[in-house]
Amino acid sequence: MSTDGWKNFGRYGADRDPGNVHGKIAFGRALEDALERMIVEGGIKSPPSTRRGLIARMRYLMTHKGGTQALADTGITVTPATIRAWSKGTQRPRPANLEAIDTAYWNLRAVNVLKNHAALKAHFDNRGRGTKVEIHPINQDVVDEPRRRDNLRIRSLQVRYVWADAVDALITGDLDVLEGIWDDIIADLDSDWGAYTYVSHIGLGA
Known part of the structure; x- marks a missing residue:
């Protein structure tokens, strides 16, 4: 397929697969996936059902701005005394409240990670070494056979500065x-x- 075919994406059937998208869309999704991994992998590992996990989540919620509101947003309406008991691990929340506490924790952590733009940029910059970008070409099974490019393959680039x-x-x-x-x-x-220019998937090594 000539470059013109990519400039006129879909002329030869590439748009028959909704997974074939412009690189800017796939790149944005890859960034979102990487951020989600940062949120999860850097979070509390102990399950909320354990005393340790409960106390850790309550400590985070009670010591970070917006924690009280995050709890309220999940529908928790309990007294300050109950909040203190949960925070100390001397009282176990009902299952519904335990689930709400976990939701509130992850919601607040996500907000705080996204707010820390400098940390996000430093994460991807990787001390100037950048981040590996793995590029998967479009699915050509849907492209009109005479216009397929069988020589396309997954490409990897170490990307810096962007x-x-x-x-x-x-x-x-x-x-x-x-x-x-x-x-x-x-x-x-x-x-x-x-x-x-159009791809099926982009992965980030971050």
């Missing part, structure tokens, strides 16, 4: 900036760049 702008664009939902960043990334593929 992450501060990428995080800002993700937070603000600026697809135009993400598109520009994606164009810069695939430019490193030289003459093959046009074949990766």
Whole structure:
């Protein structure tokens, strides 16, 4: 397939698979997936059903701004004395409240991680080493057979310098900036760049 085929995406059937999307969309999704991993992997490991897990979640909620509201948002309406008892582990919440506490904790942690833009940028920048970007070409099974490119393969690039702008664009939902960043990334593929304007998946090694 010539580069023109990618400029006119869908002319030869590539859009028959909804998983084939512009790189800026896949790149944004990859950033979101990486952020979700940061939220989960850096969070409390002990289950909320354990005393340790309960106390850890309550401590986080009670010592971070917005914790009380996060609990209220999940529907918890108990007295301050009950909150103190949960925080000390001297009283076990009912199952519904235990689930709500866990939800409140993860919601608040997600908000706090997303607010810390500097930490997010540093995570992807990786002390100047950047982050590996794995690029999966579109699913060509749906493309008209004469227009398929059987030589396309998964490509991996160690990407530097774009992450501060990428995080800002993700937070603000600026697809135009993400598109520009994606164009810069695939430019490193030289003459093959046009074949990766649209992709099926992007993975980040972060």
